[in-house]
Amino acid sequence: MNHANPQPDIEAPGKVYAEHDDLSRSDYLEAVASDNGVTLEAVLSVADLMGEDEEFDGLVTFIEDHIGQLVAAFGETA
Numbered sequence: 001m002n003h004a005n006p007q008p009d010i011e012a013p014g015k016v017y018a019e020h021d022d023l024s025r026s027d028y029l030e031a032v033a034s035d036n037g038v039t040l041e042a043v044l045s046v047a048d049l050m051g052e053d054e055e056f057d058g059l060v061t062f063i064e065d066h067i068g069q070l071v072a073a074f075g076e077t078a
Contacts, residue, residue: 025055029043029044029047029055032060033077036063037067037071037077038071038074038077039070042063042073043059043063045074046059046070047059
């Protein structure tokens with residue numbers, strides 16, 4: 001599943017997550033965590049710092065670029 005595509009639609013934010021095959025923001029963030037082998041806590045921490053407008057680009061790029069540091073800080077998924 002590719003999560004790094006279009007920018008969020010301010011008019012209908014729920015629609016954006018549905019376009020990425022996820023039912024909600026929390027489902028999307030859980031998928032990002034699972035796809036990258038990091039905890040949901042790690043993804044939520046980064047997402048909160050970056051803001052929702054970066055969830056389909058900056059968030060994914062940051063997590064991919066910093067997996068080692070995130071695993072060291074938060075642990076990895078089972």
